[in-house]
Amino acid sequence: MAKPNKKGPTKTVDIFCKACNAPLFKYRKGGKGALVKCFKERISQDYTVSVGVCPKCEKVFARDTLVKGTPAYKIVGGKVWLK
Numbered sequence: 154m155a156k157p158n159k160k161g162p163t164k165t166v167d168i169f170c171k172a173c174n175a176p177l178f179k180y181r182k183g184g185k186g187a188l189v190k191c192f193k194e195r196i197s198q199d200y201t202v203s204v205g206v207c208p209k210c211e212k213v214f215a216r217d218t219l220v221k222g223t224p225a226y227k228i229v230g231g232k233v234w235l236k
């Protein structure tokens with residue numbers, strides 16, 4: 154079995170609210186493609202005040218979940234964009 158990379162992905166993306174463009178997270182994203190979930194341990198900066206809620210427009214953009222036992226956010230489809 155392959156060992157997980159200790160450092161994880163090194164590329165950081167900024168995640169923004171699609172409704173009001175407020176910054177939500179800085180996230181070390183692995184791989185390519187759409188953002189479906191965020192592992193909390195990979196969030197390098199968290200701008201939110203309430204879990205999964207945009208601090209500016211207060212829209213819910215993610216839900217607390219567990220992915221294989223690891224705390225994560227499941228992103229609500231179409232609520233965020235990244236750069």
Ligand SMILES: [Zn+2]
Nearest residue numbers: 170173207210
């Ligand atoms: Zn917002």
